[in-house]
Amino acid sequence: MYSKTMELWVGVFVAAGLAALLMLALKVSNFTATSGESGYTISARFDDVAGLNLRAPVRMAGVRVGRVSSIYVDSDRFQAVVTMQIDDQYNNIPLDTTASIYTEGLLGAKYIGLEPGGDMEALKQGSEIIITQSSIILEKLIGQLFVKLTGGSD
Numbered sequence: 001m002y003s004k005t006m007e008l009w010v011g012v013f014v015a016a017g018l019a020a021l022l023m024l025a026l027k028v029s030n031f032t033a034t035s036g037e038s039g040y041t042i043s044a045r046f047d048d049v050a051g052l053n054l055r056a057p058v059r060m061a062g063v064r065v066g067r068v069s070s071i072y073v074d075s076d077r078f079q080a081v082v083t084m085q086i087d088d089q090y091n092n093i094p095l096d097t098t099a100s101i102y103t104e105g106l107l108g109a110k111y112i113g114l115e116p117g118g119d120m121e122a123l124k125q126g127s128e129i130i131i132t133q134s135s136i137i138l139e140k141l142i143g144q145l146f147v148k149l150t151g152g153s154d
Helices: 004-028 136-151
Strands: 038-047 057-060 063-074 079-086 098-103 110-115
Touching: 038 098
Parallel strands: 057 110
Antiparallel strands: 038 079, 057 063, 063 079, 098 110
């Protein structure tokens, strides 16, 4: 025989499990992070941003310093322009900083890594990072390896 108390406890545990799953999903999707209202906006141009998403982290020395706020194609130069919202506390990033697109793990999410330069002047609202390295596309690498191994020509 089932009792009402047992059914109530099962319902509480199921509800707690669903709430925990929802929180995990929101955490993984970066949906719970702050909207990035404070800070300053910088941009960078890349030849290829394959796999980079809006709200992807911007990291320097492994620490999140901002988020990607927009990605679009410049119709004049046919390059992807990535706009990043950098947190206020990181207001002394050197002007000659470089930006690269990296992958977390072998097949993980993409993020932008910043490597500071040595310039005394700092990035500010509207600055553009000039030196960039595009996303490495696994399919292209495998294709190039296959061509090299089979002795084919490019």
